[in-house]
Amino acid sequence: MAIFLPGLLLLVGVLPFWDSFRTRPLAQAAMRGTNAAVVGILAAALYDPILVSAVHGWLDLALALAGFAALVAWKLPPWIVVIALALVGGMMGVAV
Numbered sequence: 001m002a003i004f005l006p007g008l009l010l011l012v013g014v015l016p017f018w019d020s021f022r023t024r025p026l027a028q029a030a031m032r033g034t035n036a037a038v039v040g041i042l043a044a045a046l047y048d049p050i051l052v053s054a055v056h057g058w059l060d061l062a063l064a065l066a067g068f069a070a071l072v073a074w075k076l077p078p079w080i081v082v083i084a085l086a087l088v089g090g091m092m093g094v095a096v
Contacts, residue, residue, distance in 0.1 A: 063088060 070076045
C-alpha cells in the first residue's frame with residue numbers, strides 16, 4: 001500500500017486539471033523530457049542486467065533478435081515464441 005498509494009493519490013489529484021495542463025508548452029516540454037528519461041532508463045536496464053548476463057556470443061544475439069522479429073514483425077503469440085526459443089536454446093546448450 002505504501003508503494004502504490006502516493007502515485008494513485010497524485011493521479012487522482014492531477015486528473016481534473018490534466019486537459020488544461022497538457023496544452024501548455026512548458027508542460028509538453030517536461031513530458032517530452034520525462035519520456036526521453038524513461039526510455040534511457042529502460043535501455044540501461046535492458047543492457048546491464050539482461051544483455052551482459054544472457055548474451056554471450058553472436059548466436060545468442062541472433063536468437064534474441066529472431067525472437068524480437070517473431071513478436072514484432074510476424075506478430076506471433078508470446079507463448080509460442082517463448083516455447084520455440086526455449087527449445088532452440090536448449091538444443092544449443094546440448095550441442096555446445
